[in-house]
Amino acid sequence: MPLNFTAIDFETANSSPASACSVGLVKVRGGRVVERASWFIQPPVGHDAFLEWNTRIHGIVASDVVGAKGWAEQYRDIVAFADGDVLVAHNARFDMGVIAGGCSATGTELAEHHSLCSLQVARKTYTLDSYRLPMAARAAGYEGFQHHDAAADAEACAAIVVHAAGQHGCDTVEALGAATRVHIAPVRPRTEQPRATAQPRLSNRPMIFAD
Template identity: 30%
Template sequence: MSCYIAFDVETPNRFSDRMSAIGISVIENGVVADSYYSLVNPETHFDYFNVQLTGISAESVRHAPTFPKVWEEIAPLMESGLLVAHNAVFDMGVLRKCLNAYGIAWKSEVPYLCTVQMGKRLLPGMSHKLNVLCEYYGIELDHHKADSDSRACAEILLRYLESGADLRPFIRSCSL
């Protein structure tokens, strides 16, 4: 496969069932070829912790599109390659919950890669936190900002590919 869709979501509260931002970085033919970013109005409350972590508040998203509107824009991107996320169980879970909450039918199963799980096998003995891997590889990061986090995930995947990693054993599937 030559197209990978690295994405990251930020959430408004501890329930992780809505997103307040999404960032997407598209890898085509070994380079980041496209990107997308949007704040998302989650139509729910914000926890203090999440606001402090992401800098996104109810006021920030007051005029932002809701998830169904964002989905109309990103569905073609999300369908164009293999989904990739850093700690993908979290991001895939939020995506699944958003699709379900709004009654949006997509696919019943979606293949994906997790750069945390890949890193544990490819770089044993080190921390696989996003900021640690970015420091290790010299990747710029504005942590907990969806656009920066998705770009960092894409760059980490590219480093793994450049090292000759076989991605096939790392592909998992998420039920939607």
């Protein structure tokens, strides 16, 4: 089987996993990028406050998403783009939490997804001082991209997985997961409560500072 997957990256308006304001998607077929997509997302009411901290990170403000589709409409496009692929993300727990959180907050049925974390793959492939996305991507020979731009981050993530697969002699994401002992995990539903106000966090990637 060929090395096929979809790399994905979200940026969020605040610390709520349901506050996705941007998504980047990169489709890989046979180890090569064949399609790219990205767009703004209007976060649902109760999760739509744009915190200064998050805006400083990704540069997106509330006016940027005016007129953008909401999660329920956008999610269908994400599912269609991925077309059943394993979803690859750098710190996949965050990005898969965004998918589950957005679905929960909007009453949208969560599709069946499985994910592979490129952060964990990088840790089993390279010897680095930091495994944040720019450093891991540089180890994979991919650099000079605009970090925290969702489209650019998704492409960097894809580059890491393609390079790591070559390093481990793997021709599928499943084989790469097995070689690095990184579990390809199902995305599970979650309960997301509306937030009238959101408090700042140290990062727009909650709990793990690895992107």
